[in-house]
Amino acid sequence: MSNYERIINLPHYELKYHKKMSIESRAAQFSPYAALTGYDDNIKNAGKIISKEKTLSDDEKEIINMKLQVINENQNDLPITVFYYDSENKIYKEYTGTIKKIDSIKKIIKFNDKKAINFNDIYDINIKNNSI
Secondary structure, eight states: OOHHHHHTTSOOOOOSSSOOOOHHHHHHHTOGGGGSTTHHHHHHTTTOOOOOOOOOOHHHHHHHHHHHHHHHHTOTTOEEEEEEEETTTTEEEEEEEEEEEEETTTTEEEETTSOEEEGGGEEEEEETTEEO
């Protein structure tokens, strides 16, 4: 008789003084990355190109302000392209649309499709594919 044949029909051994471990606790032992703080966030952001926000010079800010003034004077169905920093996703984006309103009090450009971009996030503006 082999060793296997001797033990195959024996009952499963259970400890008398310790509780049986739950399935979740047993599974956690074999999840080595669960202990790494921020691992899931790093996996989600792996495909994103994260950039630091550029600081504009006073001259660059003045140029953007002049462009906003020109746009404000001619904003009726004027298609523009705005290059801006998306602080939520930490990337630079480009957006093209027609302006609904330039709110100089809240410092926001509002587009017809309800998109809004803050003046402070803008680093360049083009009108009708030609830079002003």
